[in-house]
Amino acid sequence: MDILRIATAGSVDDGKSTLIGRLLYDTRSVPKDKLDAIDAASKRRGVDFLDLSLLTDGLIAEREQGITIDVAHVYFSTPTRKYIIADTPGHFEYTRNMVTGASTAEVSVILIDARNGIVEQTARHYAIACMLRIPHVIVCVNKMDLLSYDHARFDNIVAQFRTQFTALKPAAQRLDFLPASSLHGENVTRSSPHMPWYTGPTLLEMLEVAESHQPRHFAARMQVQTVIRPRTDALHDFRGYAGRISSGTFAVGDEILVLPNERRTRITRIQRFGADIERAKAGDSVTILLADDIDISRGSTFCTSDAAPDARRELRARICWLDRTPLENGKTYVLQHGIQRMRAKLAHLESILDVVAQTESANPAALKLNEIGIASLRLAQPVYADVYADVPTNGAFILIDEWSNTTAGVGFVL
């Protein structure tokens, strides 16, 4: 069975929680005691319907303020696949959580309140989905019931969206539009009698067939997490390199290149879950054994011998800042690329992006919380990263604040 990871986005009150609640409810993923609990809570608040948004708003502060602050993960499954939804907050100040929630998504569902049309948060969230190269974006025009299911209104929003964001859309991105009412469950899992003009699939039908695997043409990459050496008499010479394949495939007999050593060798065995297999693919956690005795440790990279990433001591990257302490020229950080860490210095902050207007201004003094810009970094040792647009799984990094140790920013190699 495979897994589809979805991130939801939209402004506060566009109906994200209701939509997710609806998906859970209609796929019978909510146990009866939980339904009873939200039924009681709905009544306490004086609403006369089952407030499905109560299924996901979990933290005390959120219940007090009636908003979603942090990413909540929600799970449901159909006979086809398992779904993981990252329910991300709509408030501007929580953009960092939205980036966090969306970073692993294969599908981004962006909600628009049909009455309000495209708003600033729509632009922001779509820009983030594009920056993250989420392969599939579904724009869900919600609350159609409040506009008498007006066909023209829907077409208008779609047309405006397409015009406003053409420059933003990566060529490989799949973009779909959907008119819905989450509250009444229309076009979520069942099609709507009120919108005969919409003949496309429901949201769930779209999700059931959405692509969940990365493209096959990506070059093979794996960073070594740890070296496995049992040091027992029986397994005296066993030396396995444990890691998770980030892209492509590795098979027994393949010639690979080991970095930073730049040594070529051959794969003699691959183990997954402790058992021998012939071939492993992106996402598999494996232990790889090699023909030659090479000096390999945590952070070494295995790749296909004819398509290796370049060693970079300087990186130019798009950066989204996630911390209250701003990113500034000359500051040093710990850069983590995959599992490999090194010191990095911010050499030059080139520009800052106005996400909504999609314009860049040169030479900003700093990048503050939730701001996005382009910067170059100098590294203490080479990193074997790909351009994010080419191989996303090997083209992103985080910046860690050396003093607070928090994850302060995320970067995408240009």
Place this chain on the structure above:
Amino acid sequence: MMKNSIAASPIFADGQAQAAAFPYELADEAIYILRETAAQFERPAILFSGGKDSIVIAHLAMRAFAPARPPFPLLHIDTGHNFPETLTFRDRLVAELGFDLIVRTVQDSINRGRVREESGKYASRNALQTVTLLDAIEELKYDACIGGARRDEEKARAKERVFSVRNEFGQWDAQRQRPELFDMYNGRIAPGENVRVFPISNWTELDVWNFIREQHIALPSIYFAHERDVFDRDGLIWADSPFINKTPDEQPYRTVVRFRTVGDMTCTAAVRSDATALDDVITEIRSAEISERGARIDDKRSEAAMEKRKRDGYF
């Protein structure tokens, strides 16, 4: 009902994953997280409760580091109110898989005056074990504790990170969680801080059961239907035991039940069930009307019970 050997050999062939009911990507993810924990921390340990989730963690660790031994001991916080079946099972698992087991007891915390026993009808040692745990982490200098919590269990847990940084007092601060991007886990901490690691965050209860079935993992017998002395309280079925203060009208009777989660005898309710085999259990869960933690008496105390306990340093 220990039908399976504990040290089940990993069964996995190419192509088997597609046909499986369990999404094996979740096991890859958990193994990646366990390996990161081993690499990023100096003294990591597995918090072992004897429940199915921590048993699954132990088995994942075996697979993550095979053929070497996992670099984690098991830490069991013993409330003294365990189901005896859990302890028997624990000792067998430790012997067969070859883990080091470290036990710290709530009784010892009581004796040393660190905590006071609760009294009354609902007395339980569930809250007390947080103190024993935090003392153990400090004493043993653990910088990472691996737990079997899952995000689908409860609303506060749905917001928990995989690497959850705790301050010196073990507390969870929901507002100050580190962003967790892609699969880049940041386990850098200051002295005194530690991290709780949750490798099976993205598993659901059904995923756990399907994994147990497909990987032939043995469980304590109380997960399967058996005869037991129970009594009714607050609409739930409670196991009769010397640890519970019953009122005179709470009369024990014998019936067939099983447990969906395994905590203390004082805070785990039983469900009526005839499911004696794994397949029956899975069928039952698929159709179950009650969520897993719905049978946890400790969660019933208030709507925000779990979040409050997490802030105090609970698992």
